[in-house]
Structures are given as structure tokens and as C-alpha cells.
Amino acid sequence: MSKLLVSPSPHIHSKDSTKSLMLDVVIALIPAVLCSVIFYGWQELLVLGVSVASCVLLEWAITKYMLKAPSTIGDLSAVITGILLALNVPYTTPWWVIVIGSVVAIGVAKMTFGGLGQNIWNPALVGRVFLLVSFPTYMTTWKQPQGLFGVDAISGPTPLGTIQEGLMQGSTVQELTAAYDYKSLLLANLGGSSGEVCALALLLGFVYLCVRKVIKPWITLSIFATVAVTALIFWGINPDRFTDPLFNLLTGGLILGACFMATDYVTSPMSLWGGVVFGVGIGFLTMMIRYFGSYPEGVSFAILIMNSVVPLLNRWFKQKKFGRK
Amino acid sequence: MSKHTFSLGGVHPHDNKISRECAIQPLPIAPTVYLSVAQHIGAPSVPVVKVGDKVKVGQVVAEPGGFVGAFIHSSVSGTVKSVAPRADLAGRMSTHIEIAVEGDEWLEGIDTSDTLITTIPDDPKAIIDKVRLGGVVGLGGATFPTHVKLSPPPGSKCERVIINGCECEPYLTSDFRTLLEKGEQVVVGAALLQKAMGGVPCTIAIEENKPEAIAHIREVIAKLGYADMDVMVMKMMYPQGGEKQLIDAVMHRQVGSGALPISVGAVVQNVATALAVYDAVQKNKPIVDNSVTVTGECFPRQANLLVRVGTPLQYIIDYLGGVPADAAKVISGGPMMGRAVANLQAATVKGTGALLFLTEKQTRRAPETNCIRCGKCADACPMGLEPFLLNKLSKAQDWEACEANAAHDCIECGCCLYSCPAHIPLLDNIRVGKGFVLSAIRARAAAAKAAAEAAKK
Ligand code: SF4
Ligand code: SF4
Numbered sequence: 001m002s003k004l005l006v007s008p009s010p011h012i013h014s015k016d017s018t019k020s021l022m023l024d025v026v027i028a029l030i031p032a033v034l035c036s037v038i039f040y041g042w043q044e045l046l047v048l049g050v051s052v053a054s055c056v057l058l059e060w061a062i063t064k065y066m067l068k069a070p071s072t073i074g075d076l077s078a079v080i081t082g083i084l085l086a087l088n089v090p091y092t093t094p095w096w097v098i099v100i101g102s103v104v105a106i107g108v109a110k111m112t113f114g115g116l117g118q119n120i121w122n123p124a125l126v127g128r129v130f131l132l133v134s135f136p137t138y139m140t141t142w143k144q145p146q147g148l149f150g151v152d153a154i155s156g157p158t159p160l161g162t163i164q165e166g167l168m169q170g171s172t173v174q175e176l177t178a179a180y181d182y183k184s185l186l187l188a189n190l191g192g193s194s195g196e197v198c199a200l201a202l203l204l205g206f207v208y209l210c211v212r213k214v215i216k217p218w219i220t221l222s223i224f225a226t227v228a229v230t231a232l233i234f235w236g237i238n239p240d241r242f243t244d245p246l247f248n249l250l251t252g253g254l255i256l257g258a259c260f261m262a263t264d265y266v267t268s269p270m271s272l273w274g275g276v277v278f279g280v281g282i283g284f285l286t287m288m289i290r291y292f293g294s295y296p297e298g299v300s301f302a303i304l305i306m307n308s309v310v311p312l313l314n315r316w317f318k319q320k321k322f323g324r325k
Numbered sequence: 326m327s328k329h330t331f332s333l334g335g336v337h338p339h340d341n342k343i344s345r346e347c348a349i350q351p352l353p354i355a356p357t358v359y360l361s362v363a364q365h366i367g368a369p370s371v372p373v374v375k376v377g378d379k380v381k382v383g384q385v386v387a388e389p390g391g392f393v394g395a396f397i398h399s400s401v402s403g404t405v406k407s408v409a410p411r412a413d414l415a416g417r418m419s420t421h422i423e424i425a426v427e428g429d430e431w432l433e434g435i436d437t438s439d440t441l442i443t444t445i446p447d448d449p450k451a452i453i454d455k456v457r458l459g460g461v462v463g464l465g466g467a468t469f470p471t472h473v474k475l476s477p478p479p480g481s482k483c484e485r486v487i488i489n490g491c492e493c494e495p496y497l498t499s500d501f502r503t504l505l506e507k508g509e510q511v512v513v514g515a516a517l518l519q520k521a522m523g524g525v526p527c528t529i530a531i532e533e534n535k536p537e538a539i540a541h542i543r544e545v546i547a548k549l550g551y552a553d554m555d556v557m558v559m560k561m562m563y564p565q566g567g568e569k570q571l572i573d574a575v576m577h578r579q580v581g582s583g584a585l586p587i588s589v590g591a592v593v594q595n596v597a598t599a600l601a602v603y604d605a606v607q608k609n610k611p612i613v614d615n616s617v618t619v620t621g622e623c624f625p626r627q628a629n630l631l632v633r634v635g636t637p638l639q640y641i642i643d644y645l646g647g648v649p650a651d652a653a654k655v656i657s658g659g660p661m662m663g664r665a666v667a668n669l670q671a672a673t674v675k676g677t678g679a680l681l682f683l684t685e686k687q688t689r690r691a692p693e694t695n696c697i698r699c700g701k702c703a704d705a706c707p708m709g710l711e712p713f714l715l716n717k718l719s720k721a722q723d724w725e726a727c728e729a730n731a732a733h734d735c736i737e738c739g740c741c742l743y744s745c746p747a748h749i750p751l752l753d754n755i756r757v758g759k760g761f762v763l764s765a766i767r768a769r770a771a772a773a774k775a776a777a778e779a780a781k782k
Contacts, residue, residue: 323581
């Protein structure tokens with residue numbers, strides 16, 4: 001002992017760091033990543049690799065050459081953005097489209113706002129929506145995968161897309177959803193973004209995050225509840241026109257969005273009630289877009305819209321202070 | 326598992342009670358002790374001895390400097406060597422009475438035997454007066470003069486005495502050891518406090534990580550048969566020992582901003598204070614010593630020592646083998662709210678409860694990064710504040726906004742800084758804001774008073 005350290009209390013710190021929390025999110029995504037690779041094979045691996053690598057490289061390059069600041073890639077948040085972006089696009093997406101998506105996600109949605117913590121919208125979602133609008137064909141069609149089993153390739157729209165098209169051609173929802181077996185939607189949902197392949201894998205990750213106290217379940221649960229209730233009402237009124245609750249819960253990237261995108265710290269409210277209102281808003285907007293909008297899948301838009309009101313929610317819904325009215 | 330705890334926030338640091346098996350041992354008396362005249366909240370005491378005076382253990386050496394003040398007694402017998410400024414543990418100067426020790430002769434009238442006296446005096450006033458004469462101050466950290474707490478302002482009434490045996494800070498075990506080894510005395514002390522407050526019920530709150538103490542105190546209460554006294558087993562949660570938090574946990578009442586516990590009918594005293602009350606009232610023994618936990622993973626010998634007030638820290642540490650080579654920080658108190666020691670020559674005060682040694686690795690703060698808006702600080706805050714916001718407002722020096730967002734309610738528990746994954750020094754900055762808000766509030770009160778007086782004339 002040469003000189004005593006003197007600094008104000010507290011003198012100890014919890015083991016949590018930004019990096020450890022982000023690492024937990026990466027761990028929570030592993031089941032979903034594994035499932036997507038198992039079902040979609042090497043092409044999915046390529047999508048994931050390109051996405052993560054370009055997100056991380058981009059963030060590194062921007063901090064080093066443009067901001068001339070210490071690198072922030074060590075906090076792993078760019079890795080998460082990369083994985084989420086990859087899971088949010090079909091496995092057939094060409095590599096250069098993904099690179100464009102990561103430029104939008106990291107370059108535009110994250111770094112121009114000042115990096116992690118300063119952005120208003122979830123970067124991966126901004127990337128995805130940009131791609132959805134700019135390259136709709138790549139983003140909404142999927143091919144029966146070769147997977148590890150080498151089946152023949154057939155291409156077609158996603159489940160929600162199929163329903164929307166069918167409805168326009170005059171079929172009823174019952175006829176259209178008959179093609180989908182809910183158990184397979186839960187366990188191996190082929191079609192749409194690669195991350196949706198196994199709802200169970202996503203839910204496993206969600207439970208892990210809750211158990212590790214990385215996130216609190218309220219946002220996700222209120223999204224699920226609102227989607228279920230809204231769908232129940234519409235479906236109850238007109239089952240020929242509107243899809244049922246379970247179908248809505250299991251398709252269109254709802255689980256992926258509710259578990260991993262809507263719960264992003266930076267772009268979600270902090271308090272319990274703020275989170276509940278946020279979740280209800282996402283659930284309701286998702287259903288409105290799905291039932292009445294021109295995009296078959298509404299989750300991404302719903303989350304981005306609700307991201308924009310987070311500052312207001314943070315102001316309106318505050319924790320009650322101790323001993324004050 | 327117990328469910329009793331406070332309603333907002335809180336954290337669970339690892340409790341690290343590695344010194345829990347160490348019985349309280351008397352530390353040999355140091356050759357010289359230094360008694361600070363400012364070891365309690367309120368006016369510093371006024372020395373009543375001069376250089377060359379012979380003093381005995383328990384003799385008054387300084388008198389209270391006001392109603393909110395305390396007597397200070399000599400903790401040793403010997404000769405007054407000086408009455409002069411000396412550096413405290415933070416290096417700030419205050420008047421100390423230096424006494425060179427000769428023998429160990431106690432003042433007549435102090436009962437130094439071990440006989441337990443369980444009869445409670447009838448007159449509450451007499452109890453409170455003896456507490457005052459014994460120089461008793463809150464030993465849980467705040468060192469607020471106890472007799473002041475026991476004299477509620479007119480119009481307020483005490484409904485329950487709470488004895489704080491939570492010891493929720495990691496590492497500390499001196500209260501736990503006191504409950505085990507001096508349980509009878511603590512319980513009698515609690516009964517004295519009940520009586521002093523007019524025969525109100527009493528709850529002794531102990532966290533569930535001290536099952537031996539819970540069982541022992543329950544036994545003692547049954548044996549001594551005092552009415553309306555029980556043990557409440559608390560869930561482990563920091564900062565349960567905070568006065569406002571404990572009252573909320575025990576009585577489900579929240580003390581308002583800037584208000585005192587008595588406003589909701591509570592009087593809280595900690596275990597060591599209850600023991601001091603027992604000593605002062607039943608044995609005529611003022612506070613001359615207190616138990617100090619000396620601990621830390623890097624410290625070779627864990628200990629609980631009975632230390633005479635005014636013993637230099639260095640003397641205690643040398644007795645146990647000196648500061649370990651890998652210790653980077655010495656803390657007076659616990660790791661959450663204790664103060665880092667800058668000066669090992671400083672002497673202990675009545676409120677010194679622990680010396681904790683932490684290594685560089687245990688105490689190093691990681692570099693600050695961007696706030697990720699995770700809300701963990703707000704979740705952890707037991708006062709329901711928004712530390713991330715107060716941090717920003719303090720840094721922007723927007724004191725009005727700090728006040729609007731209740732920076733002055735902060736109890737400086739450190740939960741926010743402890744939890745923040747971005748390692749933002751939240752509390753460091755909030756303290757600054759709190760200081761400005763408090764002085765603004767005081768200035769307004771003073772101005773209002775002056776205006777009222779001017780209007781009267
Ligand atoms: S130190 Fe203050 S702001 Fe931080 S958690 Fe404790 S009471 Fe809240
Ligand atoms: S804990 Fe730290 S990172 Fe999280 S919101 Fe509070 S200040 Fe920001």
C-alpha cells in the first residue's frame with residue numbers, strides 16, 4: 001500500500017456492465033440463431049455473418065475515422081444489431097442488400113444520433129424497414145429452404161402476405177389459414193424472416209432475459225395481450241375477414257419484435273406503466289396495420305411509431321416518489 | 326422467506342459477512358487517545374478540561390454546544406495533553422482533546438460489572454435525561470443525539486419504537502455480534518426506549534441472514550417478558566437500515582420529503598444505540614467504547630473489537646497486523662455508504678462501526694460510458710427518484726429542475742451508482758445537486774422568517 005484511494009461512496013459496484021447485459025442478449029438470441037441456421041442452412045449463415053460483420057466494422061470505422069473517438073464496438077451492441085437485422089430478413093436476401101441495411105441501421109439510425117443510448121429508433125428495425133420499402137421483393141418472398149435436408153426450392157409469399165393476397169381474391173380467412181398448422185408455426189415456421197422460424201426458440205431467449213433480469217417482461221406481455229385481445233374482437237365479429245388471435249401471435253415476426261426489438265433499452269420507456277402503454281400501443285398498431293394497412297406485417301412499423309413517443313411516455317409515466325403524493 | 330421489506334427500489338449486494346464468527350474482543354487501550362468535539366450531528370461540544378488535568382474513564386470532557394449536541398466523556402484515564410485542532414479521517418481539522426493514558430481507572434458511580442439490570446425506571450423523563458448525560462448518539466451512522474430524537478416536538482406522538490438490527494451493509498457484523506453476545510442488554514435498552522416514549526410497542530427488525538440473532542432475541546424477549554415487543558424478520562435488501570425505508574417496511578408508512586420519522590409516529594434506534602441506552606440508564610456508563618468490525622477479503626484477520634472512543638485507526642490496524650499490501654482503500658463503515666479514509670492517524674468516534682479494506686480490483690470504478698437508458702438506476706432507487714435525470718440536471722447546473730425532481734430527497738444510499746451498467750458516477754453528481762437544492766431551501770426559509778419578523782415590527 002503506497003497511497004490510499006479516496007473517493008466518494010459507494011465503494012463497490014454490481015457485476016453488471018453495458019457489455020455484460022448485451023452479452024446476455026446475444027446469448028438469448030442463440031437458440032433463434034441456431035434454429036434459423038438448422039432450417040435454412042449455409043445461406044442463413046452467410047446472411048448472419050455479413051450482417052454482424054458489416055454492422056461491427058461500420059461502427060468501428062465511424063468511431064475511428066469520423067468521430068475520432070474511442071471505439072465502442074466492445075459493448076457488443078453492434079453485434080446485436082447485426083444479428084437482429086439478419087433475423088429480420090429472409091435467408092435469401094442478397095449480401096449487398098444486407099450491407100445496405102446495416103449502413104442504414106448503424107450509420108444512420110445509430111451513429112448519427114450519437115451512438116448507443118442516443119438513438120430514438122431501434123437501429124435494426126430502421127434498417128429492416130428501409131429494406132422493406134426499397135427492396136420489397138427480396139423482403140417479402142421466401143423460398144422453401146434447402147436447409148440441412150436439401151428439399152426442392154419453391155418460392156411464395158409469407159403467411160400474412162398469402163392471407164392478404166387471398167383476401168383480395170375473395171377467399172375467406174378460414175380457407176386460407178387452413179393451410180397452416182399452428183403447431184408447426186410454433187416449432188418450425190417456414191416463411192418470412194429467418195428469425196421467425198421457431199417461436200419456441202425466441203420465447204426461450206425471452207425467458208432467459210427475464211430470469212437474468214436483463215429486461216422486465218411487461219412490454220412483451222402487453223404486446224401479446226393486446227394483439228390477442230384486438231384479434232379476438234375482430235375475429236369474433238367477422239371470422240371470414242379477420243385472422244384469429246393465435247395466428248396473429250405466431251406470424252409476422254410478432255414474437256421476434258415483441259421479445260427482442262420492443263424491449264431494447266434505449267428505445268423503450270423506463271417505467272412499468274410507460275412500458276405497458278408502449279406495449280399496448282405496439283400491439284394495437286400492429287393489428288391495425290395488419291387488418292387495414294397495405295403491408296401485411298405491421299410489427300416493425302408499430303414499434304418504430306411507438307419508439308417516437310418514448311420521450312413523452314417517460315415524462316408522463318414516472319415512478320411515484322417515496323413519501324410524496 | 327420473509328416478505329417484509331420497503332416498497333421501492335433497493336439492491337442485493339453480496340453480503341460478505343466474513344467476520345460473522347468473530348466474537349467481540351476488547352482492544353488493548355492505546356497509549357494516547359484523541360476525542361473529537363465534533364462526533365455527532367449538531368453543534369460541536371465545548372471542552373471543559375484543560376491541559377494537565379487528570380481525567381478518569383467516564384468523566385465529562387466536553388459539554389453539549391446546544392440542545393442538538395452531546396456530552397463527550399473521557400474513554401480512558403490519564404492526563405490531558407492538548408486541546409487542539411487535529412485531522413479527522415477525511416483530513417479535515419477539528420478540535421480534539423488529547424489524553425495520555427495512565428492505567429484504567431473508572432469514575433465512581435459507573436457500574437462496570439456484568440450484572441443485568443432489568444427493572445425499568447418509572448419516569449420517562451429520567452430515562453431521557455440519563456441518555457443525554459451518557460452522551461448517547463445514534464450509532465447506526467447518522468450520530469444524531471438520541472435524547473433529541475426521544476423528545477418529540479409538541480403535537481407529534483410516537484406510536485412505535487423500531488430497533489434497527491438490519492445491518493444491511495455488506496461486511497458489517499458488529500450489530501449481529503452485539504445481538505448475539507449482548508442480546509439481553511439490547512432488549513432491556515429497547516424496553517427503556519419503549520418506556521421513554523410512553524409505553525409504545527416496539528419492533529426489533531432483523532434481516533433473515535442472521536437466523537441465530539433472530540432466535541436468540543426471541544428467546545431473550547420471552548425470558549425477560551417485556552410486553553408489546555417482538556422481532557420482525559426482514560427480507561435481505563439494501564438499504565433496509567435506512568430510517569425511512571425501515572419505517573416503510575415495518576409500519577407501511579412513508580415519511581414525507583424533509584420530514585422526520587416522528588411525523589409518522591416512529592422512533593428508530595439501532596442495536597448499538599439500544600445497548601448504549603442500556604449502559605447509560607442502568608449502569609451509569611456513558612459511551613466510552615463501541616464495537617468495530619475490522620474486515621475485508623484482503624485482510625488476513627477478521628475481527629470485531631471493542632474499541633475505546635478516540636483510538637487512532639492506525640493503532641487498531643497495527644494490532645491486527647497492519648494494512649495488507651494489496652489493500653487500495655480503507656473505508657470507515659460499509660462499502661455502500663462508508664467514507665474512504667484519507668488519514669490513518671485519525672481517531673475513532675462514537676459512530677465508527679467498521680474498518681473495511683478493499684483491493685483495487687474490488688473498488689475500482691470502470692470508465693464511464695453512454696447512458697443506455699436501461700432504467701436500472703431508477704429501479705434501484707429506494708426514494709423513487711430518477712437518478713439518470715438528476716445526474717443530467719446536476720451536470721447542467723439546473724438547480725431548479727433538480728429541486729422539481731426531488732434531488733434533495735436523495736438519501737445517498739448509492740444504489741443508483743452501484744447498479745448503473747454504464748458506470749456513470751450518478752451519486753457523485755447528484756450530491757452536488759442535492760447540496761445546492763438544500764441550501765436554496767434553507768435560504769428561502771431564512772428569508773421567509775426574516776420577512777415575517779420584519780412584518781411583525
Ligand atoms: S443515492 Fe440517491 S438517487 Fe441514488 S439510489 Fe440512493 S436515493 Fe436514489
Ligand atoms: S442505470 Fe445508468 S445507463 Fe441505465 S438509465 Fe440509469 S444512468 Fe442510464
